[in-house]
Amino acid sequence: MSAEGLSGAARQVSSSLRAGFFGRFDPSKLVFAISALILLGLVGLPLFWLAVSALTDKTGAPSLANFERLFTDPTLLAPLRISLTVATCVSCISTLVAAPIAWIVARSDMPARQLIRALITASFVTPPFLGAIAWEVLAAPNSGLINVWYRALHDLPPFVHFIDIYSIEGLIFVDSCYALPFVFVLIANALDRIPADMEDAAAILGAPFWRVVATITLPLALPAILAGALIAFLRSLTLFGTPAILALPAGFHTITTKIWSLFQYPPNPGLAAAASLPLLVATVVLLKAQSWILGRRGYVVLGGRGAQTRRIELGALRWAAFALCLFVLCFPVFLPYFALLKAALTKTLAEPLLADNLTLQHIRFVFFEFSPTRLALRNTLLFAFVSATLGTSLALVVSYLANRKGVFGHSVLGFLATAPIAVPGIVLGVGMFIAYTRGPVVLYGTMWVMIIAYVTIEMPAAYQQLKSAFTGVAHELEEAGRVLGAGRLRTLKDITAPLLRTGVITAWCFIFIGVMRELSAAIMLFTAETKVLPVVIYDLNESGDLGAISVLGLMLLLVTLAITFVANRLPGLGVSAAGTK
């Protein structure tokens, strides 16, 4: 009997078994309907209002004026072109750097592999805007520490610089640093799962090492590499914080900062909505292209489960590989955190870290004088907890229903849960602002509008995480449960859920970290009572208070690390692999 036939039979058996107790009502249908409605509301409502305001003029009459302006106004076309250029470069650079590092960490016998993974995690939890501020401290053309060192080393006069972070190249560089962990995790996880037998077979047949990599490893890892490049591209295209910090001083706009500036007085939400359309279209087209490329080829790794992964022996090159990893980590981790630490503890940033230059003034200011600190910290943690918990629950239900193909319309759910990836945070913020400042339910100004935004933005990541976790759970176990008379929900609770622990914790941490990093939607939606740390940091950056920013940024990082650490080690939840993701 085929698997389909078995599951069909199981369904019949289970429904006829329960028919006597519950009639023909299947509670999973209700859950399905509710989650579909929630998802549709989360994504659909803001997009609907965006479309409405893009297609109407100020009086509310239908009009294409916004689009006309979008495609003719050079002050809108230039940012669009810059954003596409930056995103393409970021995608290439981060993939080219991440792929070899991922291979070294996942497949070689390099020393301290776990340490490297953990450090890459540190760069994952770093909010991109914080990284950008740290890189300002490091590489501003005149006051940047690297340029100060460079001049001192070569005995050069002031205003000669080595790097200028306020440039398109600088933006590409910083963006790449923080796209790196996303690409790395995707590729490293894929490489973890590729069994060594095929590589061994090729090697036994006499293929040299490079040929094994080119004909076996690379093709097997290709889906992950492509996915990584795509994620890097989309993230860069839709990022707000980094360009807001680096592009303005350089005198150019990216499409996200341009959209944001359209909300300055007098605000032009219609044009902002129209300007976000190219971002949406680009994302949808790319996601389609990806599934088209991957869908044409079979990537089933036979015997994947249980097969041993053999590590490639690098010999003397082990240490060279280790040095390479450390070198790469300088850019997203070591240098930025050194810069933040220095800015947090010194009176004059450009002076050396000596006793008479040390101060606790910034720490005192942040914790005892600066009034928003406490409220923002409390809000950030509260929102992160609530969003992570609600978001994981929703993603769990949706990925279960989408994965178990028995439910009608399962692919629609999967689409809805993935759709937010195509909506940049700033666009979603704009849409939500328009949607939730009008009736019937005015949510703007409450914590719920923030939580809805966070859940929506992080849904694709959580959904992907749980979907792949579900794929790992054999259908047969669930079907056995249902044959024995348990309903869908009971099977979910007793059989599937315990098998999903790791995935659930990882998804929870993903959302939690996501909230701590999120700026672009939050900046559109916060009010004084719902202020969060990223917004406070952004405000302080606007007035150039580097010391206070550094203290807050380091605090944000420590809190995030501590909570993800605890979440991964809670008794009863089991130890997961999330720490490395």
Add this chain to the structure above:
Amino acid sequence: MRQHRAALSAIVAAISAFFACGASALPQATPVTPDLVEAARKEGKISFYTSVDVEVAEKVAAAFKAKYPGIDVLVERAGSERVFQRVEQERLANIRNADVVNSSDAAHYIIWKREGLLAPYVPEDVAAYYRNDADPEGYYATWRATLSPIGYNTKYIKAGEAPKSFADLLSPKWKGMMVKGHPGYSGTILTATFEISRDLGWDYLQKLAQQKVMQVQSSTEPPKKLALGERPIMADGNEYNLFTLKESGQPVDVIYPAEGTPFIASPSAVMAKAPHPNAARLFQSFLFTPQTQQLLIDAGGLRSLHPKTQEHAGRTPLKDIKLMRDDPAAVVDKVDEIKANYAKYFGT
């Protein structure tokens, strides 16, 4: 001749009548009574939206809390244009959060008053000393003032070689050496840009844009970039951060350009729908007391219009500086044009 004189005296009479009328129309001042203090204490809190430098704002907040224990001050600091954006967003969503608002774009108050967002309230000090610097109907008054001068880093530029005027900034010598704020974020810079474009013409700003100027947002940031040594000259930015940085030993100094220095008045007002109406009024009164005004001068480097304050030693007194006149009513009509021109020339 006689005719001319008659015309002149008629004009003078009209002008003085106008001012007298404006002054006499100022509504009755509200004294700070124990009842007001008690009612404010019951509310326990005041939310202060301001664009003043965050450290200055926190110092004012601390002084208020010391004088009136039990009333917390929540400082919401952002650039004036972002303060305005948030007030606007909150108005659209019918959110009552701001109690007292302070923006360095005086034009905002004309718009807010028109939209009915402000409450008329005249503190005693305003009635007594701010007749010419308050709204005739008592909706707002100039809480603080500053200038947008040129600044330079004394470590990199000798006093004799520093630019003396806005025209000097166009010298090829200073290409790539300047930093300035952005009128889309900062009310101080918007006001300064208005005054400069009016007095020197857009031509000047168009040429300045060719000088590879580093663009930052708030007017509080150029002085900080100057002190860091990121750029040795600031083309605009506020005077008060230059004073506080200079007096704390940083290598920065002020230049009052020959053409005149943009003057920026920064009013304060109580919101009509303030969630803490009594605390808001108490706070607004507190803002205009000679003590608070002196604090703005001494700790904040700001200019005060309160005659009972002392100029700070070592700073050029306001009366000795050639000023460019502010004109909020004209800014209201010009704001679109200013921002569009700016985006055209400076790219952001």
